[in-house]
Amino acid sequence: MTLQTLPARYRIAWRAAETHDTVTLALEPVDQPIGTHLPGQFTMLYAFGIGEVPISISGLAGRCLVQTIRSVGAVTRALCEADPGQLVGVRGPFGTHWGVADAAGRELVIVAGGIGLAPLRGALLAALAARERYRRIVVLIGARSPHELVFAEEVAAWRAAGADVLVTVDRASAGWTGHVGVVTQLIDRAGIDPGAALALICGPEVMMRLTARELCAHGVAPGNIRLSLERNMRCGIAECGHCQLGPLLLCRDGPVVSYTQVAPLLTVREL
């Protein structure tokens, strides 16, 4: 058995509440850690006795895997409520990655909606760690409200490290001085160079579709747009078929896919 099919034990080193329903966990290996991951890949996190869910890797903190989880069901609720010191199982890493290095010498454009920032955080941190390789790093973030922004405390550091970060919310609350509107409207404000851009998008699927369409309308080639898709990942090794999207098994062929590859699939009902 490998760590692809057998969970490795990890201990929760620390826990940070991002929003009322979203938590970031730092997971420290107890035994043999899983293999090295690349930004965009995911793991299967196992809440012992409850079940397994696919969760994107948001980065590393020392030896710890950093993973951000939104409480939407029994397993994610158990993970979100877990305390430091508690054990969880981890399988992976699985799937395709963002390919951040492909943006070297170009403009890296990251567009995140809601918790979609979590899978992109690792790509952003990797790019900022080698800032000189990129002509420009643009980060466009959309959230439901200021209180539902994940990694809100890191935004200032990202700006200081050389990223142009624009944040917009659907509903402003008192004291909010940023943009109000949908994330696609930030594309106009960001002044990106469409011929030089490599865009990475993650968020609700409709948001990704509309964002990709807007980027194309601004002149970005579909082949320079990548999305992170989610389906019902179970085995992680392309055996069970639960995560099938047309010809793709997203646990293996995704989650990161080219817009060229999936654009025709995203509007097919019942696919």
Add this chain to the structure above:
Amino acid sequence: MNRAETADLAAHAFLRGMPADHVALLSATAAPVSLPAGHRLFEEGGRAANCWLLTAGQVALDLPVPGRANLIVETLGSGDVIGFSWLSPPHQWQFGAQALGPASAFELDGPAVQALCDAHPELGYQLAMRMLAAAVRRLQATRIRLLDLYAPPGGRGDAE
């Protein structure tokens, strides 16, 4: 009021591609204005006579709610047009607008623009199509927000 330079006006995203003679006509109705932080361009219920082509900074469209801070409906930035209500009856602002920080714009004199459009139907058509395109984009964005895409996925957790 100081007239806008035709070349400056022509460079604004809203007018980009408009024939030079039309922009020259419009420049007689437009003035560059500075909007200090907190400056209110108009108030809900007021007479809508002008519109603005924002060149820098951010302006919030808002709605007063008694007992609470103004609700911000949307923010607009450089390249955006501010104000549709001057175009059609009852010529009354439906929202308020406030500069969120120092901003600048071209302020267009609505009645003068309408008189120009009456006298030069081709300019009127060009302007109407641009206003329509801006309104359509604003409508589409509003519809997307109505979808509440980032809301908790009701029932999705059952699939875990």
